[in-house]
Amino acid sequence: xxxxxxxxxxxxxxxxxxxxxxxxxxxxxxxxxxxxxxxxxxxxxxxxxxxxxxxxxxxxxxxxxxxxxxxxxxxxxxxxxxxxxxxxxxxxxxxxxxxxxxxxxxxxxxxxxxxxxxxxxxxxxxxxxxxxxxxxxxxxxxxxxxxxxxxxxxxxxxxxxxxxxxxxxxxxxxxxxxxxxxxxxxxxxxxxxxxxxxxxxxxxxxxxxxxxxxxxxxxxxxxxxxxxxxxxxxxxxxxxxxxxxxxxxxxxxxxxxxxxxxxxxxxxxxxxxxxxxxxxxxxxxxxxxxxxxxxxxxxxxxxxxxxxxxxxxxxxxxxxxxxxxxxxxxxxxxxxxxxxxxxxxxxxxxxxxxxxxxxxxxxxxxxxxxxxxxxxxxxxxxxxxxxxxxxxxxxxxxxxxxxxxxxxxxxxxxxxxxxxxxxxxxxxxxxx
Amino acid sequence: xxxxxxxxxxxxxxxxxxxxxxxxxxxxxxxxxxxxxxxxxxxxxxxxxxxxxxxxxxxxxxxxxxxxxxxxxxxxxxxxxxxxxxxxxxxxxxxxxxxxxxxxxxxxxxxxxxxxxxxxxxxxxxxxxxxxxxxxxxxxxxxxxxxxxxxxxxxxxxxxxxxxxxxxxxxxxxxxxxxxxxxxxxxxxxxxxxxxxxxxxxxxxxxxxxxxxxxxxxxxxxxxxxxxxxxxxxxxxxxxxxxxxxxxxxxxxxxxxxxxxxxxxxxxxxxxxxxxxxxxxxxxxxxxxxxxxxxxxxxxxxxxxxxxxxxxxxxxxxxxxxxxxxxxxxxxxxxxxxxxxxxxxxxxxxxxxxxxxxxxxxxxxxxxxxxxxxxxxxxxxxxxxxxxxxxxxxxxxxxxxxxxxxxxxxxxxxxxxxxxxxxxxxxxxxxx
Numbered sequence: 001x002x003x004x005x006x007x008x009x010x011x012x013x014x015x016x017x018x019x020x021x022x023x024x025x026x027x028x029x030x031x032x033x034x035x036x037x038x039x040x041x042x043x044x045x046x047x048x049x050x051x052x053x054x055x056x057x058x059x060x061x062x063x064x065x066x067x068x069x070x071x072x073x074x075x076x077x078x079x080x081x082x083x084x085x086x087x088x089x090x091x092x093x094x095x096x097x098x099x100x101x102x103x104x105x106x107x108x109x110x111x112x113x114x115x116x117x118x119x120x121x122x123x124x125x126x127x128x129x130x131x132x133x134x135x136x137x138x139x140x141x142x143x144x145x146x147x148x149x150x151x152x153x154x155x156x157x158x159x160x161x162x163x164x165x166x167x168x169x170x171x172x173x174x175x176x177x178x179x180x181x182x183x184x185x186x187x188x189x190x191x192x193x194x195x196x197x198x199x200x201x202x203x204x205x206x207x208x209x210x211x212x213x214x215x216x217x218x219x220x221x222x223x224x225x226x227x228x229x230x231x232x233x234x235x236x237x238x239x240x241x242x243x244x245x246x247x248x249x250x251x252x253x254x255x256x257x258x259x260x261x262x263x264x265x266x267x268x269x270x271x272x273x274x275x276x277x278x279x280x281x282x283x284x285x286x287x288x289x290x291x292x293x294x295x296x297x298x299x300x301x302x303x304x305x306x307x308x309x310x311x312x313x314x315x316x317x318x319x320x321x322x323x324x325x326x327x328x329x330x331x332x333x334x335x336x337x338x339x340x341x342x343x344x345x346x347x348x349x350x351x352x353x354x355x356x357x358x359x360x361x362x363x364x365x366x367x368x369x370x371x372x373x374x375x376x377x378x379x380x381x382x383x384x385x386x387x388x389x390x391x392x393x394x395x396x397x398x399x400x401x402x403x404x405x406x407x408x409x410x411x412x413x414x415x416x417x418x419x420x421x422x423x424x425x426x427x428x429x430x431x432x
Numbered sequence: 433x434x435x436x437x438x439x440x441x442x443x444x445x446x447x448x449x450x451x452x453x454x455x456x457x458x459x460x461x462x463x464x465x466x467x468x469x470x471x472x473x474x475x476x477x478x479x480x481x482x483x484x485x486x487x488x489x490x491x492x493x494x495x496x497x498x499x500x501x502x503x504x505x506x507x508x509x510x511x512x513x514x515x516x517x518x519x520x521x522x523x524x525x526x527x528x529x530x531x532x533x534x535x536x537x538x539x540x541x542x543x544x545x546x547x548x549x550x551x552x553x554x555x556x557x558x559x560x561x562x563x564x565x566x567x568x569x570x571x572x573x574x575x576x577x578x579x580x581x582x583x584x585x586x587x588x589x590x591x592x593x594x595x596x597x598x599x600x601x602x603x604x605x606x607x608x609x610x611x612x613x614x615x616x617x618x619x620x621x622x623x624x625x626x627x628x629x630x631x632x633x634x635x636x637x638x639x640x641x642x643x644x645x646x647x648x649x650x651x652x653x654x655x656x657x658x659x660x661x662x663x664x665x666x667x668x669x670x671x672x673x674x675x676x677x678x679x680x681x682x683x684x685x686x687x688x689x690x691x692x693x694x695x696x697x698x699x700x701x702x703x704x705x706x707x708x709x710x711x712x713x714x715x716x717x718x719x720x721x722x723x724x725x726x727x728x729x730x731x732x733x734x735x736x737x738x739x740x741x742x743x744x745x746x747x748x749x750x751x752x753x754x755x756x757x758x759x760x761x762x763x764x765x766x767x768x769x770x771x772x773x774x775x776x777x778x779x780x781x782x783x784x785x786x787x788x789x790x791x792x793x794x795x796x797x798x799x800x801x802x803x804x805x806x807x808x809x810x811x812x813x814x815x816x817x818x819x820x821x822x823x824x825x826x827x828x829x830x831x832x833x834x835x836x837x838x839x840x841x842x843x844x845x846x847x848x849x850x851x852x853x854x855x856x857x858x859x860x861x862x863x864x
Contacts, residue, residue: 018662020475022466023671025457029480034454043452044487046480048461055476055498062479062494066487169837230450239455290750292729296736297722300729300750307804307838309728309752316750317760318722318732324747324790328760358756372739404601406739 007243008070008191010041011063011159015075015085016166017050027168028074035175036072037241040191044068051076053084060092064159070187071159075166077148079111079128086151089163090136093155097134103141103149104133110147140181145173152181160187192244197254198270199238202419204261209236212260216253225250234415235266235273266419273418274306280426281312281362286390288421289358290316291329291350293341293367294384298414314358319350329353340379342367344399347385355389362424364388364417368402370409384413388424396420439675440502440623442473443495443591447507447517448598449482459600460506467607468504469673472623476500483508485516492524496591502619503591507598509580511543511560518583521595522568525587529566535573535581536565542579572613577605584613592619624676629686630702631670634851636693641668644692648685657682666847667698667705698851705850706738712858713744713794718822720853721790722748723761723782725773725799726816730846746790751782761785772811774799776831779817787821794856796820796849800834802841816845820856828852 012032018024029046036043044066049055056076063071076085090097111129135141135151142150148170151163162178164171178184201209209229216222224246228239238257242250258268266273281288290300300316303309317328322341325331331349339345350365368384375381385399398420402412444464450456461478468475476498481487488508495503508517522529543561567573567583574582580602583595594610596603610616633641641661648654656678660671670689674682690700698705713720722732732748735741749760754773757763763781771777782797800816807813817831830852834844 017658018660018671019462020465020478021469021660021671021673022462022464022475023660023662023669024664025459025462027457030451030454030457032454033452037453043454044482045491046452048478050476058494058498059477062490066490226449228450228453228455230455232456237455239450239453241453290729294736295733296741296745297724297729297732297748297750301727301733301842304726304728304750304752305839305842313728313750313752315752315756315760316729318729318736318745318748318750320736320742320745320747321790328747328749328789357760358753407737410733410737 007040007042007194008187009044009066009068010036010070010072011044011066011068012036012046013056013059013063013071013073014046014048014166015050015056015073016048019048020050028164028166028171031168031172032072032074036070038194038196039188040194041070051082051084053088056084056088057092060089060161064092068159070162070184072162072164074164074171077132077150077163077165079132079147083131083148085163086135089151089153089161090139093136093139093153093158093161095136095138095153095155098137099130099134100141101133103135104129106144107132107147107149110144140183142174142177142181144170146170150174150178152178152183154183160184195242195247195250197240197250197268199240199254199257199268200266200270200272201236201238201261201264202234202266202273202415204236204264206231206236208261209238209257212257216256220249220252220256222249222253225253227253234412234419266422273415273422274302276426277418277422278306278309278312280422282308284425286361286425287312287314287358288362288364289314289354289360291325291354291363291365292316292318293320293325293350294370295366295368295410295413295417296320298410299364299366299417302414302418314360317354317357325350325353329357342369342379342383342385344385344387344397347387347399348389348395348397351387351389355391361391362388362421363390364421366413366417368409368413370406370413372406382409384409384416386413386417386420388417388420390424394424396424439472439474439626440619441476441498441500442468442502442504443476443498443500444468444478445488445491445495445503445505446478446480446598447483447488447505448480451480452482460596460598460603463600463604464504464506468502470626470628471620472626473502483514483516485520488516488520489524492521492593496524500591502594504594504596506596506603509564509582509595509597511564511579515563515580517595518567521583521585521593522571525568525571525585525590525593527568527570527585527587530569531562531566532573533565535567536561538576539564539579539581542576572615574606574609574613576602578602582606582610584610584615586615592616627674627679627682629672629682629700631672631686631689631700632698632702632704633668633670633693633696634666634698634705634847636668636696638663638668640693641670641689644689648688652681652684652688654681654685657685659685666844666851698854705847705854706734708858709850709854710738710741710744712854714740716857718793718857719744719746719790720794720796721746721786721792723757723786723795723797724748724750725752725757725782726802727798727800727842727845727849728752730842731796731798731849734846734850746792749786749789757782757785761789774801774811774815774817776817776819776829779819779831780821780827780829783819783821787823793823794820794853795822796853798845798849800841800845802838802845804838814841816841816848818845818849818852820849820852822856826856828856 140152319325347365351363355363371381572584751757779797783795787795803813
């Protein structure tokens with residue numbers, strides 16, 4: 001925790017019984033938390049509440065008690081009786097509920113279509129329209145992205161409440177208009193900018209960054225900067241969030257960390273390996289092909305995840321069996337016999353075979369023991385061989401032992417392959 | 433919302449500043465919510481709290497005010513000064529903190545190793561050990577799965593508090609011993625069993641299930657059953673949770689829903705398409721091969737996701753370019769010329785080609801327009817052609833227009849292919 005002037009606090013309430021049975025995990029809380037933190041708020045709490053009105057009331061009171069200047073809610077704006085958020089928020093803000101005719105006209109159009117699909121019509125549909133057009137008096141309606149309008153509710157003397165729909169696409173789509181609502185814009189004008197810095201490293205153990213931070217703290221007062229480190233997608237993320245006035249310190253700390261671990265830096269501006277790899281392949285006009293065993297197509301899937309990837313992904317083969325490795329990627333049968341299917345030699349042959357078969361510039365081969373069975377003393381579960389080869393002779397090979405469950409090992413294998421590909425096509429000094 | 437006797441309520445507190453900056457999304461809340469709901473609790477709230485002790489105190493007070501009988505916390509049990517959960521919970525329960533010598537002995541062994549890796553030693557390590565062995569007086573320590581012990585804290589007159597570590601693997605690993613702790617076991621003995629029923633359908637619109645539920649409600653009092661529907665992985669899930677005494681009604685409702693939509697039922701015992709497909713392939717001794725275009729390896733990745741999948745996954749090809757479709761999967765170049773790369777004809781050729789090239793019993797081909805670019809009037813973004821063929825002559829083809837973003841379309845394509853594969857190898861009456 002840092003010291004220094006506090007940032008204004010914000011709270012998030014996500015509604016929906018399905019969040020409380022564990023049927024679904026909440027996407028809106030983290031999304032909103034990131035947006036609010038980047039706007040300069042300190043997010044105090046994310047609270048989930050079910051469909052009971054008293055639970056939602058209690059959640060709003062709890063956040064108000066935590067001293068937040070802003071509450072953002074998601075969900076409970078639909079046309080059915082279960083959808084109670086607007087009414088509860090009106091009660092919280094001490095406002096009456098009134099029908100807004102402009103909103104009713106907007107919803108009429110949208111709900112006619114929705115009603116037809118959901119089998120609602122006649123009085124039920126009119127009731128749904130009226131319900132969704134009923135908003136807290138004096139609040140600012142936000143135009144629907146799906147079927148439900150959002151709300152900005154300015155409670156005199158209390159926190160500002162921004163009420164958004166639950167479907168993530170609708171919530172995210174409505175966010176820009178929420179930011180422009182006069183009451184929210186006025187609040188934002190008082191919030192000191194966040195200036196967050198996100199550094200991302202690959203292959204850097206947490207203990208090394210901990211040691212670096214201890215050394216920096218010994219010579220610099222970093223109490224104004226909140227420093228978080230977390231392992232994500234096999235990368236070590238260092239998140240620096242200066243309190244107002246500590247921006248220069250954060251900048252200095254970031255510079256110092258980068259200077260000490262430059263060889264393992266992925267990005268100091270928050271870019272992902274996926275973005276950097278796509279950019280490097282496009283800039284250099286290169287294509288890539290995959291030969292996967294234990295990752296079973298996940299690397300290819302990750303590569304084509306980006307729009308426009310057909311420009312640089314030639315294709316891939318998932319060669320699970322030895323016969324497929326030989327028949328589809330020309331891995332010599334006697335190589336598999338001699339070295340085993342999981343070996344640096346076969347990883348290289350998979351990379352070369354994929355590159356040649358697809359006529360690509362860069363090939364990547366992965367073969368390993370994902371477990372839970374199949375491990376031996378020499379090649380235990382988690383032992384994975386990687387190789388990236390290019391038409392102009394670059395060869396990068398690794399054979400680490402990765403930790404975790406079968407799913408972890410496969411995910412980390414894909415992460416590792418992405419980073420090795422990046423090093424092959426956009427080399428950094430001294431790390432490949 | 434149903435009526436009837438209430439279930440005992442439970443609350444969850446997840447700690448960690450990284451949850452509040454949106455850097456990471458919380459896996460523990462949904463996991464715990466599902467466990468608690470299945471044990472028969474009604475989960476009232478999931479609250480996230482940062483590293484400030486007062487925020488954690490406020491969250492505990494909030495849940496106690498919501499009338500919960502049980503609070504489960506995750507995180508904040510580590511050896512550093514930021515890890516405050518045990519101390520805050522002791523304050524909440526009105527208990528002193530004391531060093532537990534048995535726990536200290538356990539931790540000594542574990543932390544010696546941790547300290548060596550993290551660069552801690554000497555007085556700092558002793559301090560870390562002492563801190564983690566200091567627990568609320570009279571509480572039950574739970575043996576560490578990682579480095580931190582958990583706690584079961586029985587607050588006289590207040591909710592029982594179960595304190596678990598933050599890393600999901602440690603939390604999940606510790607859960608069985610938490611359930612066995614005397615105070616938790618005693619509470620569980622008073623909780624009415626949940627008897628949840630989960631029905632899963634594919635290809636059933638939400639509007640149809642809504643109509644079915646309206647009809648059932650017209651003739652049956654279902655007020656004792658909480659009925660949730662949600663779309664997940666392209667399936668419609670219907671979740672029935674009877675309040676105590678309403679188990680027979682839930683059973684009847686489940687039977688009625690299944691009877692009306694039997695042709696689209698995936699499972700009425702909560703089994704997933706992944707499980708059912710793996711089981712059918714294994715039982716029948718069949719192997720499968722994939723020929724993917726727009727899904728780029730994600731289907732192969734999903735198939736090999738299960739341990740033991742090498743018994744039934746022969747392999748796959750990601751053939752993004754027309755040349756690769758022809759060279760690696762024998763799709764005739766003139767077929768692509770005539771019908772286009774995205775066509776039912778090519779989907780079938782991909783399925784047949786994959787099946788033959790890998791010597792598999794079942795082949796699946798996918799080709800479509802994942803977008804955002806590349807759509808035409810005849811073949812818009814979201815148009816995806818599927819074909820499953822088997823060596824003994826089964827052919828199942830579909831060419832739906834799927835909705836959503838590029839990622840949605842690809843994910844739904846993989847879901848659809850899984851269901852078509854299941855229908856090909858484990859046919860249900862009248863649906864294929």
